[in-house]
Amino acid sequence: MAERDDEEREFDIRWADGAEEKEPSARARMLAARWKENPPQAQPFRPEPERLRRPRSPWVSTAIVFGCVAAVIVLLGYANFRAPF
Template sequence: MPQQDDWEHEFDHTWANSAEHKEPSARARMLAARWKENPPNPAPFRADPDRGAPRRSSWVSTAVVLGCVAVVIVLLGYAQMRSPY
């Protein structure tokens, strides 16, 4: 490849992606250094939700949504019945 002026040179992404060695990001290096001395505690893939907050079951949520829809339908019907047109 002939010598090119810096202003004329374009960055070739395929050449950069084909590099044999890729340097880790700064965050990865920081975490590796931190975990070398003080490894993190093991955690499950999906941690349990906060045990302090009460969790409603899905049927309660469904009942609330259907109740809201029924109230809207009744209010729209009442408004339609009260309108003079």
């Protein structure tokens, strides 16, 4: 008999999802009350520290990539030239 009572009292997620009104969590209510008086300032996602910022031309990155590709081509050509037949 006790097992049957436990099964009847078990939480039914379908019943909860079917509720007409859903109450916000305590944290959501707390933040809403706080932001009503003092709204948060917009902040960028993961801002870069000022000391690490360096203005760089996009051509620098392009030159680095082409330089690396040229170095690999030269090294492969040299290795192929030196390889015994």
